[in-house]
Amino acid sequence: xxxxxxxxxxxxxxxxxxxxxxxxxxxxxxxxxxxxxxxxxxxxxxxxxxxxxxxxxxxxxxxxxxxxxxxxxxxxxxxxxxxxxxxxxxxxxxxxxxxxxxxxxxxxxxxxxxxxxxxxxxxxxxxxxxxxxxxxxxxxxxxxxxxxxx
Numbered sequence: 186x187x188x189x190x191x192x193x194x195x196x197x198x199x200x201x202x203x204x205x206x207x208x209x210x211x212x213x214x215x216x217x218x219x220x221x222x223x224x225x226x227x228x229x230x231x232x233x234x235x236x237x238x239x240x241x242x243x244x245x246x247x248x249x250x251x252x253x254x255x256x257x258x259x260x261x262x263x264x265x266x267x268x269x270x271x272x273x274x275x276x277x278x279x280x281x282x283x284x285x286x287x288x289x290x291x292x293x294x295x296x297x298x299x300x301x302x303x304x305x306x307x308x309x310x311x312x313x314x315x316x317x318x319x320x321x322x323x324x325x326x327x328x329x330x331x332x333x334x335x
Contacts, residue, residue, distance in 0.1 A: 194267070208321075241268065305319065
């Protein structure tokens with residue numbers, strides 16, 4: 186059980202790096218057509234950017250299924266669970282808390298949440314493919330801390 190939990194936690198942590206790279210090099214690269222409406226106002230609840238959630242959910246579910254049907258790759262099941270856990274955390278943070286895609290009352294109180302939300306707002310100040318910064322979702326460097334005025 187400890188090995189399985191370690192795989193889940195390890196993959197969850199690795200997913201932040203994978204999501205950062207996908208966001209910077211795919212979403213703000215050759216995959217901009219899917220991501221563009223996320224940076225600009227649009228009508229409707231869904232956006233093309235949601236296709237990325239489908240891609241990641243396909244990777245997670247494929248890992249779980251393959252791991253369950255091929256004994257030598259049992260660990261893929263738990264890697265898929267780690268990807269799924271990251272996806273749930275991403276949905277809650279990104280879609281509910283930051284973008285309020287579903288009406289959700291939340292006020293950031295911790296320094297961590299203030300920093301990560303500020304980083305995301307900094308990222309969204311840019312409405313074009315180039316020039317954005319802060320590509321992470323659940324981690325933001327200290328430079329995005331909101332400094333108190335004296």
